[in-house]
Amino acid sequence: MRPSARKIASVLTQKGYKLTAQRRAVIDVVVNSRQHLSPAALYERVRRTHPAIGLVTVYRTLEMLYELGLICRVHRGGKSRSYTLAPSVHHHHLVCAQCGTVADFTRCDLEVLQQRISRETGFKIEGHLLQFLGHCRDCQTRA
Amino acid sequence: MRPSARKIASVLTQKGYKLTAQRRAVIDVVVNSRQHLSPAALYERVRRTHPAIGLVTVYRTLEMLYELGLICRVHRGGKSRSYTLAPSVHHHHLVCAQCGTVADFTRCDLEVLQQRISRETGFKIEGHLLQFLGHCRDCQTRA
DNA sequence: ATAGTAAGTGAAAACCCTTTTCAGTTAGAT
DNA sequence: ATCTAACTGAAAAGGGTTTTCACTTACTAT
Ligand SMILES: [Mn+2]
Ligand SMILES: [Mn+2]
Ligand SMILES: [Zn+2]
Ligand SMILES: [Zn+2]
Numbered sequence: 001m002r003p004s005a006r007k008i009a010s011v012l013t014q015k016g017y018k019l020t021a022q023r024r025a026v027i028d029v030v031v032n033s034r035q036h037l038s039p040a041a042l043y044e045r046v047r048r049t050h051p052a053i054g055l056v057t058v059y060r061t062l063e064m065l066y067e068l069g070l071i072c073r074v075h076r077g078g079k080s081r082s083y084t085l086a087p088s089v090h091h092h093h094l095v096c097a098q099c100g101t102v103a104d105f106t107r108c109d110l111e112v113l114q115q116r117i118s119r120e121t122g123f124k125i126e127g128h129l130l131q132f133l134g135h136c137r138d139c140q141t142r143a
Numbered sequence: 144m145r146p147s148a149r150k151i152a153s154v155l156t157q158k159g160y161k162l163t164a165q166r167r168a169v170i171d172v173v174v175n176s177r178q179h180l181s182p183a184a185l186y187e188r189v190r191r192t193h194p195a196i197g198l199v200t201v202y203r204t205l206e207m208l209y210e211l212g213l214i215c216r217v218h219r220g221g222k223s224r225s226y227t228l229a230p231s232v233h234h235h236h237l238v239c240a241q242c243g244t245v246a247d248f249t250r251c252d253l254e255v256l257q258q259r260i261s262r263e264t265g266f267k268i269e270g271h272l273l274q275f276l277g278h279c280r281d282c283q284t285r286a
Numbered sequence: 287a288t289a290g291t292a293a294g295t296g297a298a299a300a301c302c303c304t305t306t307t308c309a310g311t312t313a314g315a316t
Numbered sequence: 317a318t319c320t321a322a323c324t325g326a327a328a329a330g331g332g333t334t335t336t337c338a339c340t341t342a343c344t345a346t
Contacts, residue, residue, distance in 0.1 A: 013343095016293095017293085017294095018292095018293060018294065018341080018342050018343070019342075019343095020293095020294065020295080020341075020342070021341095022294085022295075022296095023294090038332090039332080039333085040331095040332085052295095052296085053295090053296085054295065054296040054297070055296090055333095056295080056296060056297085056333090056334085056335095057294080057295060057296070059332095059333065059334080060294085060295090060334095079331090079332085080331085080332060080333090081332090081333095094260060094264055094266050094268070096266070097269065103264045103266065105260050105263065105264065108256065109255075109256055113251065113252055114275065117237060117248050117275060118277075120248065121237055121246045121248065121279075121280075122279070122280035122283075123237050123239070123246065123275070123277045123278065123279055123280065124277050124278045124283055125237070125275050125276070125277035126276055126277045126278065127275070127276040127277070128273070128274065128275050128276065129272065129273065129274040129275075129276065130271070130272065130273050130274075131271065131272040131273075132257065132260060132266070132268050132270070132271050132272075133268070133269055133270040133271065133272065134261075134266045134267050134268035134269045134270070135266065135267045135269065136264075136265065136266055137264075137265035137266065140265075140267055156314095159322095160322085160323095161312080161313050161314070161321095161322060161323065162313075162314090163312075163313070163322095163323065163324080165323085165324075165325095166323095181303090182303080182304085183302095183303085195325085196324090196325085197324070197325040197326070198304095198325090199304090199305085199306095199324080199325065199326085200323085200324060200325070202303095202304065202305080203305095203323085203324090222302090222303090223302080223303060223304090224303090224304095
């Protein structure tokens with residue numbers, strides 16, 4: 001279940017953040033976007049309904065939502081980051097090296113590996129970062 | 144087995160690249176460094192023996208070595224890239240969230256997962272990024 | 287409602303890392 | 317020794333992100 005704009009707004013006020021028109025606008029765009037979007041792309045969309053907003057505010061709002069765990073961030077080597085609504089289910093990303101398309105997948109099944117590594121190294125493991133890189137169906141066809 | 148500077152140099156000449164003093168200097172530093180280093184860090188080291196070299200040349204040489212598969216590149220979200228000699232064994236990292244210690248591990252066993260994801264998404268998967276985060280033995284004891 | 291105040295905003299500049307440009311230099315072939 | 321495409325370094329440009337700062341605004345307390 002995807003969080004609604006209202007739910008996100010209520011988290012903000014509850015945490016003591018002010019609910020400004022700019023923040024509402026950014027949240028709306030994030031909630032209504034299916035794909036991962038860069039700050040610039042989100043900015044462009046937010047401007048359609050809120051032309052006076054500054055790119056800086058988009059950056060700041062995204063950082064805030066990210067810190068609150070409300071959106072997730074994908075790093076794409078060298079290029080810009082991209083953000084999307086944090087889904088409730090644990091998942092990972094599959095990134096197309098050519099066009100940048102991001103697909104999600106769930107069930108990473110790392111528990112067995114994690115236990116082995118933990119045993120071998122003595123680390124207490126608390127999280128993992130997993131991402132696959134490849135070429136999406138479209139880019140394969142095009143090639 | 145780590146490749147030697149001589150071996151790398153011979154690959155360059157064989158591919159038709161000129162063997163300049165600057166390239167030799169960069170290669171020497173890369174070969175003699177155990178850790179992943181950023182272009183700026185490598186530049187600083189190369190300057191010790193070759194003060195007149197330009198940072199641009201370091202970037203160009205690293206890019207060339209990377210394209211030839213002689214060194215590998217790690218993207219660290221937002222920050223600079225870092226490079227290291229391409230190791231013969233595929234491995235991943237375990238990072239301590241408290242002290243930053245990095246441990247290596249091999250045998251990531253992602254093939255089964257990779258095949259499932261590939262089937263489900265249509266992606267042709269070419270690589271993966273896997274990293275565990277936790278607390279090392281020392282930091283656990285200290286806490 | 288009003289006033290007060292800390293939080294938030296946008297323009298511009300600063301910052302980093304990286305790439306491009308270009309005139310001058312050099313490795314390696316002949 | 318000569319030639320020339322490859323290479324170099326300085327400088328500028330590029331692209332994304334963060335900082336700065338004077339101004340504005342959302343919320344709190346009257
Ligand atoms: Mn995702
Ligand atoms: Mn692996
Ligand atoms: Zn693609
Ligand atoms: Zn530690």
